[in-house]
Amino acid sequence: MHFAMPPRKTSRPPPYAARQSKSIGIPPALRNLLRDRLRLVLAVIAAIFTLFWLLGRSSDGGSAVRLKAHAGSGAPVVIVTVIDPTADRTWTEKIKKNREDYAKRHGYSTFFPQNDDYPLKGAPNSWAKVPALRHAMTLNPTSQWFWYLDTTALIVNPSIALQSHALNPSKLEKLMIVNEPVVPPDSVIKTFGNLKGDRIDVIVTQDKDGLCQSSFVLRQGEWAKYFLDAWFDPIYRSYNFQKAEAHALEHIVQWHGTILAKLAMIPQNAINSYVAGPANAKNGKYTEGDMVATFFGCDKEKRNCIDEMQPYFDNLEA
Template sequence: MPPRKTSRPPPYAARNQSSSIPIPPALRNILRRATIRTIALGVLGFFTIVWLLRWMGGGSGSAVVIGSGAPVVIVTVIDPKANQGWVEKVKKNREDYAARHGYKTFFPENQDYPLRNSPLSWAKVPAVRHAMSLNPGSTWFWYLDHTALIMNPSIEITSQFLAPARLEKHMIVNEPVVPPDSVIKTFGNLKGDRIDVVVTQDKEGITQSSFVVRNGEWAKFFLDAWFDPIYRSYNFQKAEAHALEHIVQWHGTILAKLALVPQNLFNSYVTGPAHPKDGQYRNGDLVAVFPGCDRDKRSCEDEMRSFFTILEGKPSNSQD
């Protein structure tokens, strides 16, 4: 028979147990404090991540659903140095249109953003990004320059221009991005529901006096890429205009989300280098743009006066 096992531990077990190295009290306290500190840092890191996620989601405990807010936010950057009477009329022009269609407006000042030595015209880019952070539930953000007026308030852009089926009918495909002979052309197989930025061309290139961006992570990427300090430091001749043309031509991820539409849809020129086919303002167009009316000793207020008269329904010979 095999020998019976005893319930008493073998001698070496006791010897091993007794031979373990005792931890000095001072070292034990250091290890205890290190453990507590590690736990505390882990808890702090967890709540920091939770706070960042809530902050990026708009500051609420739950994410805001795109489409739950106003369908369109109209963004116009205001120059605080401009004639305030004229500024108020420009703002009212947007507010009346927005109220008619259930939209919202946003009027930041060009000095609200860290442009450093860049031209003030760059402010339009962070202004749209700012509007997105304030209106996370809205679907579209329409930037409309202060040099433009909405002339046909009966046109509702989401149903008449931006609905996928309508957008596909208006999209200009296989067109040089920079006229007349850019080798980079707009894609020919895009679907309307895949479009996140809608722009127009004038005679010289892509315009920024009026453009539309769909809310979402891609739009944030697009605006951040456009506003990159590297591009602002390039000293492009036309500042943000040439920067936009650069990223559209050299970044396929942007061109793949871009729709080029006829200029007269929402960017008709009263003066300036209008697109020869469809860029000149005509009665009934949604928008009348006076490009450059704030430069070269010109006056937007003077050039818009007769158009304000039309909007206000006054006789054309009115001196008010």
């Protein structure tokens, strides 16, 4: 007599078996609803943690950057001046008004951060101009040019528009000083002689000692971000250069061909005439009619910027 053998068990159940086992318990519709709700809760928790993190950074004793929640003015030129909160308030308000009046006249915009808005890690406050420009670019993504103007400088001929005066490519090519030492008098690194105005991204001047930071112009773009990041490198800030960011700038211009290839050096009196200080002997001394009067060092060495600038303020207000 033969008995029927029981069916053999397999370790590979047919597909329907798996589907059948999953159907036991929570219905699929309810399971999907719970999963979606869980995702929503996790997203809300992540958003709350992010919000608290941002609030903590913004209230960090002034060391974090004070961001503004706007997309910028769209102005073709943004004038950036870093304010020292410990300086005389009356003077700094006059400086700000000087830029604002000029900007309103030509359809430009202004940005006035404070030097304690940025974590400089013990470096001199003069370094703040570098992150301030990066900050201004972030706030004004549709603006093309950013003009850094130090508090020791005044726009004394507001009728001159920066765009037509120095930024127009054909005009810029006529102003460019080529085949000249980057650092006078005998640097072996010289400005390029075959650059086109529409390829320039940073415009600087030179006094008798070297490249100036009182007044310079930078074009918006990825190259500008690279340039500012290279300039603000922690190594340079900690290197203890004698003239801080000024010597760091000269270093990167001379040692990085990618920077020199985008740089135009123009006559000092085009945007940075010195009323006092080490003016370029050829073209640096202020004369009436110049666009900018710079009182180099008036905030140091027991001098008084207000006293030195007051006659020029009076002329502008007359």
